[in-house]
Amino acid sequence: MRYDNCISDILSSIQLPRIPDHEIVLQAVSGEEIRGKVMQAVADCTQHGGGRIVIPPGSFRCNGPIHLQSHIELHFSEGCFLKFSPEPALYLPQVFTRWEGVELFNYSPMIYGIGLTDVAITGKGVIAGGSEIRQAWRNLQKPAQERSRCLEENHVPVKERLFGPADYLRPAMLQLIRTERILLEDLTLTDNAFWMVHPVYCRDLTIRRLNLDCMLVNNDGIDLDSCENALIEDSVFRNGDDAIVIKSGRDQDGLRVGKPTRRVVIRNCVFAEVIHGIAIGSELSGGAEEIYVQDVDMETVYCEAISFKSTRGRGGVIRDIHLENIRIGTAGRHFICIDNDYSKINHGDALTLFKDITIRNVFCGWAKQAFRLQGKPELPLENIRIENVTVDRADVLYELDEYAEDVRFEQVSVNGQPVVR
DSSP: TTHHHHHHHHHHHHHHHHSSSSSEOOOOTTTOOHHHHHHHHHHHHHHHHHHHEEOOOOEEESOOOOOTTEEEEEEEEEEEEEEEOOOOGGGGEEEEEETTTTTESSSOSSEEESEEEEEEEESSEEEOOOOGGGGGGGTHHHHHHHHHHHHHHTHHHHHHGOOTTOOOOOOOOOOEEOEEEEEESOOOEOSSSSSOOOOBBEEEEESSSSSEEOOTTTOSSEEEEEEEEEEEEEEEEEEEEEEEEEEBHHHHHHHHOOOOOOEEEEEEEEEEEEEEEEEESSSSSEEEEEEEEEEEEEEEEESOOOEEEEEEEOOOOOEEEEEEEEEEOOOOOOOEEEESSSSSSSSSOOOOOOEEEEEEEEEEEEEEEEEEEOTTTTTEEEEEEEEEEEEEEEEEEEEEEHHHSEEEEEEEEEEEEEOOO
């Protein structure tokens, strides 16, 4: 394949975490609340320079977040089921996070770490987010959501952006921030009311053999947010929003940070049932580049299968994106969507440039609309290549096609007919 050298270069540069040879097996009985024991084990391992904490088989409760330290592996044994409490007050005080692309302080994620090196979360256990209370928050979050956006637009210092009780901003399930050398392996994650795996400003991530299984609304599987050098492979997704999404900050805040997500390989994954498949955006103000997606099987996609989404005010440059060897069963809205008017609201003057994107060797069984290709008059789509693509059935060929003169089709057919531009 034409991108093998680029992919090999990325993979060879990703470093795995180095965990010291020290192990603590948690002494707990099924049904027990274990947060105190886990955090004590984290402290004990840290005194030894790090180590491996093993949670044994059994059903356990965790009344509050697990905050990790450097050089720690948290291992969930096969047969382990850990359910986090749904009670919001247990996830205070607030911690630094990036929420929908804006830096602020909010409820802690269930598993959290910041400024770390060498972190692993592994094992064939099941982690449940405890969504019973927070799943209703999406209908209550609008005032706080708008306030977060006003704070970033007005350049209010991050330390003053405080959210908590009565704000209803749902925390991510597993979030690592400014962390290097990460391994997430073999876990099943379920029952969370917001994004499930959300690394922010991280480097050297290996994510493999995860099972992300939750169809609650707005429930992304993996959000890579301003990260560099990442591999996602051999994972299965059932999610009530995007399966895998590339992000890099929102509007003025994302432009201020200016950190793209780059050098990412996604391969050998199954999207069993998702709202959207592979997505870039809509919080993409820092840009994205050198993204390689290969050998992905999307079985049921309710909206967009392959999606690039932005709006006026986001800014950023999305370039050097390559998707190939993709099979899509059904796409309930678009097969390929480049949407430059995603929110229908202008957030400023900055525009997003989409350029140097290749989508090749793709089959789609059915899509409501085959293509949406939307540039802007001041910034048209640039060097978009769609090659060796078949859409067996589509209700509509183009839902929108504007400012997309530099889009080339080669060996593309829809409804049995060749598509030529």
